[in-house]
Amino acid sequence: MLTKASAERILKETLALGRGDGMEVILDGDRTWFLQFSGNQMRQNLFQKDYILTIRIVVGKREGVVTTNRFSGEDLKRAVEAAYQTALQQKEDPEMPDLPELTPIPEQNPYDNPTIESSPHERAEMVKGITSRCLKSSLLACGALSSGDKIAAVMNSKGAFCYHNATHADMTLTVLTPGGGSGWSEAHSWKLSDLSADQLAETAIEKARRSENPVAPDLGQYTVVLEERAVANLLSFLSSLGCGALSVQEEKSFMTGKLGEKLTGEKITILDDWRMPETLGMPFD
Numbered sequence: 648m649l650t651k652a653s654a655e656r657i658l659k660e661t662l663a664l665g666r667g668d669g670m671e672v673i674l675d676g677d678r679t680w681f682l683q684f685s686g687n688q689m690r691q692n693l694f695q696k697d698y699i700l701t702i703r704i705v706v707g708k709r710e711g712v713v714t715t716n717r718f719s720g721e722d723l724k725r726a727v728e729a730a731y732q733t734a735l736q737q738k739e740d741p742e743m744p745d746l747p748e749l750t751p752i753p754e755q756n757p758y759d760n761p762t763i764e765s766s767p768h769e770r771a772e773m774v775k776g777i778t779s780r781c782l783k784s785s786l787l788a789c790g791a792l793s794s795g796d797k798i799a800a801v802m803n804s805k806g807a808f809c810y811h812n813a814t815h816a817d818m819t820l821t822v823l824t825p826g827g828g829s830g831w832s833e834a835h836s837w838k839l840s841d842l843s844a845d846q847l848a849e850t851a852i853e854k855a856r857r858s859e860n861p862v863a864p865d866l867g868q869y870t871v872v873l874e875e876r877a878v879a880n881l882l883s884f885l886s887s888l889g890c891g892a893l894s895v896q897e898e899k900s901f902m903t904g905k906l907g908e909k910l911t912g913e914k915i916t917i918l919d920d921w922r923m924p925e926t927l928g929m930p931f932d
Contacts, residue, residue: 648678648763648796649698651810657718658802661702664724666731669705669746670804674698677797677815678763682770685789687778692767698798704730705746708739742896749806752930755922757837762794762814765839770794773818773844780848781822786855788848790820794839799929811929818842822851830854833876837927882917890919 649657654674661672676698683691701714704727711733715726770792781788794816802808816839822830832850834842873881894900901910911917921928 648812649674649676649798649800651800651812654798654800654810655802655808657700658800658808660719661700661723661727662802662804664727665704665804666727667704667706667734671703671705671746671801672803673701673703673799673801675701675797675799677795679793679795680765680767680770681791681793682767682774683791684774684778685787687782687788689771689774689778692771700726702726702730704734705743706731706734708741708743709734709737710740710743711735711737746803746805747807749808752809754811755930756811757813757924757927758796759814759838759840762816762837762839763796765794770839773842776844777820777848781852784852785825786852787823788820788851789823790818792818792842799931801931809931811931813837813927813929814839815927816842818844818847820847820851822848822855824855824859826859828855828857828859830856830858835927886919 657674658672662670676696678696679694681691681693681695682689683693697716698718699714699716700718700723701712703710703712711730713726713730713733715722717723717726774792777790778788794814796812796814798810798812800808800810814837815835816837817833817835819833820831830851831854832847834847836842888894889900889902891900895903895906898904920926921930
């Protein structure tokens with residue numbers, strides 16, 4: 648993992664090559680151990696490490712952005728120069744905000760060393776508990792288990808610097824029955840030990856068996872109760888497509904022209920709060 652000191656060094660070296668009226672540099676990425684299984688057998692056991700440096704240079708009301716995964720020497724110089732030349736070719740944006748000043752940001756780094764130190768054998772044992780159970784019941788299990796850590800660091804020419812690191816653990820599972828039923832479950836946490844393979848298997852198997860031999864309902868209106876994961880997926884699409892500043896400015900958002908108005912029913916409240924442990928968020932973006 649790129650420590651706070653290592654990330655700060657890379658960002659400072661990049662800013663030292665600065666061009667234009669201002670610079671912002673973002674370093675983010677992750678390390679992930681990934682295990683995929685299907686047909687009750689483990690198919691892939693992979694490791695991936697990927698860090699990306701994003702260089703943003705401001706010239707007046709114009710900006711240029713370049714990304715690179717080479718953080719030193721001539722490669723870094725070429726990336727900075729490319730961002731500067733890109734900025735010169737852009738049209739001015741009168742609404743472009745200034746770079747932010749240095750602002751104290753509380754640190755919240757949910758980092759779990761046992762998650763990173765877990766071995767391929769330990770992760771395989773978690774999956775084996777599911778596949779063995781399904782095999783004994785003539786069911787098919789497929790899915791994936793991943794764990795690792797991620798970092799995000801931002802620095803600009805006005806002295807602002809933020810760093811965040813966190814571990815993550817994720818598991819998805821689909822179970823198929825001989826009768827055509829299918830069931831799905833998933834779990835996410837910053838600690839691998841929070842994931843219960845038995846509970847995931849129980850949920851997916853129950854859904855799969857209940858979905859066998861479906862009957863087509865009569866046409867009509869029905870009240871549908873969604874589980875938490877389904878609601879989360881709907882909100883994910885809602886936030887990515889409609890809650891960003893760009894979609895509002897481009898008049899693509901459901902909130903365009905309605906800021907300050909009430910848009911939902913009395914029983915719906917939507918918050919974006921990185922401090923809530925269920926969100927696995929970070930204190931800046």
